[in-house]
Amino acid sequence: MTVEEAGLIYRTTKEIRGPILFVEGVKDVAYDEVVRVTTPTGYEAIGSVLDVSKDWALVQVFGDTSGLDLDVSIRFTGETLKIPVSDELIGRIFSGSFEPLDGMPRPLSTDERDIHGGVINPAARDVPSEFIQTGISAIDGMNSLVRGQKLPIFSESGLPHNRLAAQIARQATIPGREEEFAIVFAAMGIKHEEAEFFREEFEKTGALSKSVMILNLADDPPIERLVTPRIAQTIAEYLAFDLDMHVLVILTDMTNYAEALRSISIAREEIPTRKGYPGYLYSDLATIYERAGRIKGKKGSITLMPILTMPGGDITHPVPDLTGYITEGQLILQRDLYLRGIYPPMNVLPSLSRLMKDGIGEGKTRKDHADVSNQLYMAYAEGIRARGLVRIVGVVGLSERERRYLEFADEFERRFVNQGYYENRSIEETLDIAWDLLAMLPEEDLIRVREAYIKEFHPKYRGKRVE
């Protein structure tokens, strides 16, 4: 028994099932309490109590349980899982369970925060309404991001979602203001090279000095992924609501997180719902995502961008599906666009930003923004429909109108969606490109744009005004 650290130690594990230990004879253990697991060989991991009765406890271990035997010693710490927070966390790199990876000492602080955080009282929430210019037309023009929003990227393996996230992190600004974002980056089960890509990107742009990285990589213990995003959000909350910073949180890849949750659920023999995922996947994801936002009377904000790969590109898979029900929209990357050389390969039709309406318009972006975006959606959808027809009846079978929309869709992808990795377009540039494209269509087709805006922004009339 160690003297310097508090808590009772038990060696009464009766069963190990995957990441779950069944410990008997325990006394006075709290639900959700943190345990430290140590093997005779010196391997250490943390865990937490999942289910507890008067004389037994079920413990999930966030480390590697493959080498454990029943002789493992379990120390109940009497605390829930907490991390020390201070401004010294900025610029640091940690493992998925908050061990330093940058060769520097463990952070110390008297201010410790529970990683599960609290629930922001809905009455205390401020409505996110400040437009973030990402410099990417497909986002700014069609699915605008606002401060305090949670907007995930739904992608597939092999698509450039990391590049897109890095570009957003690099370019995101509030037009007219020189505030930069602090970045909290959490990796769950991604490859070394992917993590390295982000580190280099942040280093190049100087973002590293105002970012915190929490890395659980592909070869790290999978169950550790259950705490990684929560640590990230806890740090983000501290930076945003204690230090008044505007924080952008990137969580990648949430599918790996959900798989870790599933393995715990299966080990507990819970009744699975779809694809083996537990029925509480929605609520569990919500406890991570919902921590983003703004609070009345606080300066800072948390904007959340989870990235998840849809297995088989299936958007109805439980992870993207339930994520979409919690987040305020989604950005969807699609392989066929990528193959045609479009970057970012974003399919704007199923993409959505629910908070866009509060962040755009006069005084924020431009008054025609909402109408223009609506009209682009309608016209592009029309063009995509025509593209489907071409496969059956050929271009000759199309009506003149359909042909026009087909051409519009092609140009829209080529000129509006497509842009460079280092191309940073202002919102005015984005909207001007949009009008150039809309000018390809007959004016009477622009039914979703108010007439006054057509008169003011349509290139035809603007040409006149110059004369």
Next chain:
Amino acid sequence: MSLVGTIERINGSLVVARFEKEPKIGDLVEVGDLRLMGEIVRLSEKTAYIQCYETTSGLRPGEPVLDTGKPLVAELGPGLMGTIVDGVERSEVKLWEIAGPFVTRGIHIPPLDREKRWSFEPKAKPGDRVVEGDIIGVVQETPYFQHRILVPLGVRGVIESVERGDFTVEETVATLRTPWGERRELRMMQTWPVRRPRPYKERLPLEKPLITGQRVIDTFFPVAKGGAACIPGGFGTGKTVMLQQISKWADADVIVLIGCGERGNEMADVVTHFPELTDPRTGRRLIERTVIIANVSNMPVSAREASIYMGVTLAEYYRDQGYDVAVMADSTSRWAEALRDLSGRLEEIPAERGFPAYLADRIAEIYERAGRVITLGSGKRVGSVTILGAVSPPGGDFSEPVTTHTLRFVGAFWALDTELAFRRHFPAINWLRSFTRYLDVASRWWSQYERDWERLRERALGLLEEASEIEETARIIGEKALPDEQRLVLLIAEMIREGFLVQNAFHEVDTYCEAEKQARMLRALMEFYDRVEPLVRKGIPIERIRELPIIPELMRLKERRGLDPIEEVLREMEKQVRKLEEEYEEVCR
């Protein structure tokens, strides 16, 4: 007298406790040293299974559990209009004041403000014989809403005294003597167990549609006051915006908006934007007739379960005062998930997709609380509760249990469609899949604006259906290969879709469309069809029709205020069509 028990086990939101004497099922309990709120959901002799409404993190076996001996009740009385409460009716604004911006556990505050004084104006006088449900007085709770204070259930007698002036909800505003000679003090506050429907005298047939100002609903798939509707849709199909639109514009007297396991930012949006809106009918601020129950997705699931019952109970209470109440529940799927979660922890044998076998019964129980009734009390006061429930089917698949079971118990079904949402066709209600069983009720009402309403609606829907069949063909042979009559149907269908069905919630005029304008707009579109159809049959090419400058004008009627533009456009249409006709006759000659 309250019982004390001891915690035996904690498994998420489920706490098992052992009592010395058997408690009652449904009892509200205080769990642990933190005194967290919970409810007994199962009993096995002296062992109680408790669903805890607050996070159980840190609880230990051995901590005490206090049985309050009372079930979960709603406090009913003035003080809820325009406020935001959590799933167990605690004011979230108060919680914020007490505990800061993050929700803190174990805070016990009474739902109704005990300090606030309300100006009570008596309606009964000493000597009046009153029964349960009679109005003894009124309080102007907000400029919009007059709160009627009722004789509580199970109480009757002769009024002995009645006050006038400012009182708190706990002070006596009247006394009466019961037939048994007892003296009873009446207060403005009463309580009611949320899981028990409030009684009424008689159920009435439904009479009027709930007018929402949303064209696709009012004209095509209306819901009756006292009816129920189900709104399923995958994410991004606009369930929430639609429910918010209805809460803003529906012609109900009271709106109860339940955010059940949904986004915090959306609740903030309602709280922030509702106070800015005024009712087009009364000019009053809409927030003054709205009660918001906000139980966001990262709050404990068990409180979600309670929030729906809480909302419906409040609605019934306002109904009993003689009001038309509309309840919006967003989303009932999250509520069903809470049932599933608890059922799983209780180790019950699941039926479909892990949901308990009693899911259908629970859904039925809730929707059956909708209705139009003669309330208790001596007069013939009529009130109604309309329930609109959003459903979030996983993967947008309508064959899942919550959607299918809900469909059995509602009269209107507004199927939200992902394809339409992608095209930004909002509200994304699919006109081919949706239905309403309240057509009779609606036709009777609509005939005041449009004698032939039912036929007009049928023709328009018929055209839309025909168009979708023609589109199927067009997909194979191309639109150009279709006969012009069919291409005209496609054109008219597009005009109905874009000019009528699509409604922009964020457009200053289009956000609300009054009933008369809806009827006239639809008639105008159909008149256009009737006018040009013979022309096409005579051989005027569809391209010439398509080019008529009046078409975009017809489709923009929705953006123009009032009825005059409709007449104007119709006159202009007549001119243009006649011109085309003449030109054609010229050519023929």
